[in-house]
Structures are given as C-alpha cells and as structure tokens.
Amino acid sequence: MSFSSVxxxxxxxxxxxxxxxxxxFRAMHDLTxxxxxxxxxxTRQTILAIEKGxxxxxxxxxxxxxxxxRVTIExxxxxxxxxxx
Amino acid sequence: xxxxxxxxxxxxxxxxxxxxxxxSVENLEPLLMTGAVIIGVLAAWISRQMVDxxxxxxxxxxxxxxASLRTLQVMGITLFSYALGGVVISIGGDTFxxxxxxxxxxxxxxxxxxxxxxxxYVLFISWYERKYGAGGEDEE
Numbered sequence: 001m002s003f004s005s006v007x008x009x010x011x012x013x014x015x016x017x018x019x020x021x022x023x024x025f026r027a028m029h030d031l032t033x034x035x036x037x038x039x040x041x042x043t044r045q046t047i048l049a050i051e052k053g054x055x056x057x058x059x060x061x062x063x064x065x066x067x068x069x070r071v072t073i074e075x076x077x078x079x080x081x082x083x084x085x
Numbered sequence: 086x087x088x089x090x091x092x093x094x095x096x097x098x099x100x101x102x103x104x105x106x107x108x109s110v111e112n113l114e115p116l117l118m119t120g121a122v123i124i125g126v127l128a129a130w131i132s133r134q135m136v137d138x139x140x141x142x143x144x145x146x147x148x149x150x151x152a153s154l155r156t157l158q159v160m161g162i163t164l165f166s167y168a169l170g171g172v173v174i175s176i177g178g179d180t181f182x183x184x185x186x187x188x189x190x191x192x193x194x195x196x197x198x199x200x201x202x203x204x205x206y207v208l209f210i211s212w213y214e215r216k217y218g219a220g221g222e223d224e225e
Contacts (some may be wrong), residue, residue, distance in 0.1 A: 042142040049144060058143050 019078045023051045025069045040064040088138040096130070098125050159205065161199060168196040 025038055033047040040061060049055035055063070066073045102125050109118040133140070142169020175184050
C-alpha cells in the first residue's frame with residue numbers, strides 16, 4: 001500500500017502512479033539517506049519510503065527536496081498517467 | 086539532546102511508573118498513581134521537546150492519523166455491539182442470570198461512552214473542517 005498525502009484520496013488517484021528519482025539525485029550529490037533526511041527535516045525512514053515508492057511526499061517536502069538538489073520538482077517527481085498494462 | 090538519550094529517559098520514566106504502581110497498590114494510594122501518570126506524561130513531553138533530531142515527520146503523522154481512525158472505527162463498532170447485547174440482556178430481566186442487572190448497567194455506560202466518542206469526533210471534524218476548509222465566500 002502506498003500513502004498519498006498531496007491533497008488526494010487513495011480512491012481518487014490510482015496507486016503506484018507517482019514515480020521519483022530521489023535515489024538517483026541523492027547518488028549524484030553523494031548524499032546518504034541520513035544526510036538528505038536531515039537537510040529536508042524528515043526521518044531517514046521517510047526518505048527510504050519515498051525512494052521505494054511507498055509514500056508520496058507532501059508538496060512542501062517535494063519543494064524542499066527539489067531545492068536541495070537545485071532542480072525543479074518535475075525533474076524529481078513524475079506523474080505517470082500512461083495506461084496500466 | 087540525542088534521540089537515544091530521549092529513549093533512555095522514556096525507559097527510566099516507564100520503570101519509575103511501574104515502581105510507583107506497585108507501591109501504590111501495596112499502600113492503597115490511588116491518588117499517587119494518578120499524579121505519577123500525569124507527571125510522567127509531562128516529563129516525557131518535556132524531554133521530547135529537548136530532542137534535536139527529527140523524531141516525527143509528515144509520514145509518521147499520516148500513519149498516526151490512519152491508525153487512530155481505524156482504532157476509533159474498530160473500538161466504536163466493538164463497544165457499540167457489546168452495549169447493544171447488554172441492552173438485550175436488560176430487556177430479558179433475570180433470564181440471563183443473576184448478574185443481568187450489572188451487565189445491563191455496564192452496557193448502558195458503554196453506550197454512553199460510544200455516544201460521547203461520536204460527539205467528540207463530530208466536534209473535531211467540525212473544528213478541522215473550519216481549519217482546513219475553504220472558508221469565506223465562494224468566488225464566482
């Protein structure tokens with residue numbers, strides 16, 4: 001089960017549609033999960049959950065991550081609206 | 086304060102509470118136990134404010150919200166069904182044994198608690214609806 005907290009209910013938005021490249025950006029910036037968690041003010045478990053696609057971050061947290069990596073939100077988070085197979 | 090220190094403090098508080106509980110039972114001091122719980126919770130809360138690390142965040146809040154709602158639903162339904170069973174017993178008089186009256190009284194008390202829970206729930210819903218609702222006038 002994945003959590004969606006960006007003003008949506010689980011019934012409205014199908015699960016597993018949000019994808020992210022947090023792990024890629026973290027590796028590019030040579031950051032550990034602990035480092036990133038500290039920088040954006042969350043726990044390491046939250047970073048892990050986001051990377052595994054089990055939790056969609058709030059808009060505020062998404063902005064914080066984007067600012068930390070100096071990119072736009074769209075570069076990290078992608079809404080996959082292609083039909084499921 | 087580090088997170089581990091906080092957990093250590095919590096463990097010490099819990100041990101103290103257990104100790105006070107047994108002492109209260111032996112010396113029949115209910116007020117001491119009640120006071121100890123309140124002071125213990127306050128001490129835990131103050132310790133938590135002093136922690137520098139992030140202990141809770143939006144994800145943990147979401148988990149707590151969902152778990153609380155499910156707990157409320159499960160407990161509400163369980164208590165309500167038990168209370169209704171008690172009402173049936175009360176209607177049956179002594180048919181269900183000599184303790185029917187006590188069971189019925191307890192069931193009515195449970196029913197009261199369930200309704201109180203619903204009232205508190207509705208009040209909180211109304212409060213948060215105002216807090217997070219659109220408010221003001223609709224834009225045409």
